[in-house]
Amino acid sequence: MYLGIDLGGTKIAAGIGDEKLNLDKTIQKPTPQKREEILEEIRKIAEDFCSQFEIKSIGVGVPGAVNNDGAVVKIPNLEGWDNFPLEEKLNSMLPKKTYIENDANCAALAELVAGAGKKYDNFIYITLSTGIGGGIVIGGEIYRGAEGTAGEIGHMIIDVNGPQCGCGRTGCWEALASGTAISKLAKETPEITEEGKEVNAILAADLAEKGNESALKIFQKVVEYNAIGISNLANILNPQAVILGGGLTKRTKLVFDPLVEELKKRNVNTIIEKAVHETGVMGTIALAVKNTT
Numbered sequence: 001m002y003l004g005i006d007l008g009g010t011k012i013a014a015g016i017g018d019e020k021l022n023l024d025k026t027i028q029k030p031t032p033q034k035r036e037e038i039l040e041e042i043r044k045i046a047e048d049f050c051s052q053f054e055i056k057s058i059g060v061g062v063p064g065a066v067n068n069d070g071a072v073v074k075i076p077n078l079e080g081w082d083n084f085p086l087e088e089k090l091n092s093m094l095p096k097k098t099y100i101e102n103d104a105n106c107a108a109l110a111e112l113v114a115g116a117g118k119k120y121d122n123f124i125y126i127t128l129s130t131g132i133g134g135g136i137v138i139g140g141e142i143y144r145g146a147e148g149t150a151g152e153i154g155h156m157i158i159d160v161n162g163p164q165c166g167c168g169r170t171g172c173w174e175a176l177a178s179g180t181a182i183s184k185l186a187k188e189t190p191e192i193t194e195e196g197k198e199v200n201a202i203l204a205a206d207l208a209e210k211g212n213e214s215a216l217k218i219f220q221k222v223v224e225y226n227a228i229g230i231s232n233l234a235n236i237l238n239p240q241a242v243i244l245g246g247g248l249t250k251r252t253k254l255v256f257d258p259l260v261e262e263l264k265k266r267n268v269n270t271i272i273e274k275a276v277h278e279t280g281v282m283g284t285i286a287l288a289v290k291n292t293t
Ligand SMILES: [Zn+2]
Pocket: 154, 155, 165, 166, 167, 168, 169, 172, 174, 175
């Protein structure tokens, strides 16, 4: 068995699974504020699992960039993690060999090890969710780049005159087509409203699926921006496939199918597949499996 621990901005999820990512026991804890408290929580979780099960190794996913030496470069929503040597620290604290990786790369690994990417050596995993992230697999390995931060596809510029992005630039893919971007547009659109419901990307998608014209317009643009981003990537990397995960991808008729159509119109012939694994924990177990077997 392998233990996966997915550190998120609001929760820490953990679980165990085998080489084929058959998931067994999982747990969830709220993410504490301070770094030391988070490390302590991870230690408790690991010791608890390792005392009950035969664990070969541990994978830990973090919601930020990780360099090639296993140090966290930065976690956007948590303080005190800049340039923190997390892999080294965890290996001094935890009972089994531990690997760390950026969460989007973990998700790509889940597809590679036992998901939609199993039959490919070269593919791009893209999560269309609250944010837009990705993992690039070349020759059966994550492409990490010179410093380990490759694959930040959400910050590819799609429209130079586009809205401000959290990274400081304007017109990034994420600023135009992520769940956060859709929520922002929905709040600026008076027609997107339903009594007793919060106006966000989920409501916008629900209304668009019911035929709300204003909401549909937002999603038509979202599909177009996603198609531009994917076609740029396909042109550069010529992958065997693009594997899409994240909440937006699950909206088959509203997002996934129109996106496949839009790509065909743009002469992008890359195979587009849906991701099989949707939880962060699967990716962290895949990280442990990939490094151990
Ligand atoms: Zn950006």
